[in-house]
Amino acid sequence: MNLPEHSPLGKTSAYRTDYAPELLFPIPRQGKRDELGLKGTLPFFGVDIWNGYELSWLNMRGKPQVAVARFTIPADSPNLIESKSFKLYLNSFNQTRLAGPDALKMLLQQDLSAAAGANVHVTLTMQEDFAKLEMGELEGQLLDRLDIDVDNYSPQPETLKANFDELPVEETLVSHLLKSNCLVTGQPDWGSVQISYYGPQIDQESLLKYLIGFREHNEFHEQCVERIFTDILRQCKPQHLTVYARYTRRGGLDINPWRTNFSSAQRPSNLRNARQ
Template identity: 80%
Template sequence: MTNTVDLSPLGKTSAYRTDYAPELLFPIPRQGKRDEIGLGSGSTLPFYGVDIWNAYEISWLNARGKPQVAIARITVPADSPNIVESKSFKLYLNSFNQTRLDSVVALKNLLQQDLSNGFGATVHISLTQPEEFGMVEMGELDGLLLDRLDIDVDHYSPAPELLKAALDEEPVEEKLVSHLLKSNCLVTGQPDWASVQIHYAGPQIDQESLLRYLIGFREHNEFHEQCVERIFTDILRQCQPQQLAVYARYTRRGGLDINPWRSNFSTAQRPPNLRGARQ
């Protein structure tokens, strides 16, 4: 049976397990939402990319019963068949709280095994231990700030028809940034807040129309990864850039933040995992 969001632990009272329980992870196929935006099963995705998860609340016991803590970064390929519902991810991480492990390597190996199984593809795990916490960098998305524009807004659901570009003029390359992206959890309706960067090369995108479009997610219910893929495909179809990358940094919930990046730049490097001020 295929997992659907109504079967997930979201929006339900959940007992917190403190013994190792990988079965708590709740995978959800990506394809259903991709079908909604015209990326049917069997079609070639118009992007590649990753979802960068940061987990700030990981703790376990060493072999002598002493608590340990770390920060984890989990990098998930965008072509993995599944996402993992974030509350189930949190419950899974909390199942380590009273679990004794021989080493950090043992923890990393379990995370690698369980999360790769959940997402359906090999994920990359890195752990930052307390002696390295001071080396964790912060930074903001670079680019021209769309939020400076003084615009009227009266539409709060995604409307790709708002997007406009100068299709008959010389192409440009630029990065545009907004801190006004807000969507809502697909199940609970709770708000999700993000900053987003649009990096493109092609016909110049009308900035006011792009900002109105992004604000249009304000009452939209969808998971982070799905919002970013919708933004990418809408801009690609409406504005026809030759190159496009969309990167969103969402604020954390339950000790987790999710930061999807989608790109069709053949030369694009994976974006830095710099924690923003709101994260």
């Protein structure tokens, strides 16, 4: 079994510039899900949306080509892909000659699907279409406006409170104060998070304190989002819940996990925000 500590994270790595799919390092998702008590049918579905901004290869005449890539990995795939290995893999195309974007896309989908254990969808935006890439911020009521005292920086689910004595509400809440740390290296990961739900009204101060509680917590992006989803679902008991995080990029990659239990929820638009 591939464990995070065996990955390229925190180790000196040689940058291959010739195609090397063996660089990809898959990590089983189930280990961290076991910590959350998630066995059997998951309480959510969703995707991990990765954006790659440092993708380049050579055409058959040796001229460099560039593109921006979007990779969509199903949340029910057996494995996540460790981000540094993903970066090293993408760099292995730098001096690789390919017949065109379609040939690149075929290899990317083939290799990433094999690593994830499920079909990974790849979209390439070529240089002539860069101007079509839009930006936008997460919509919702801003939790960060609250003036609160904070003295805890590890996630505590018992912090979360909801009003079970009133009628259910439907609302979307946003915070830009999400920070966690890499599971292996401890390097900081910065993000924004959007929480949409229908159910007992969540106490906003308790939710903001809970989210700030990830500040010294070590976990991968995908794992943090699943922890947030699971804790809110158990403590606040919404009928419908969606958690979506946009993390800032590292090594030319950003990771944006989306989890929901609402069957008609629309997949997010993947608009890059100001910090990305």
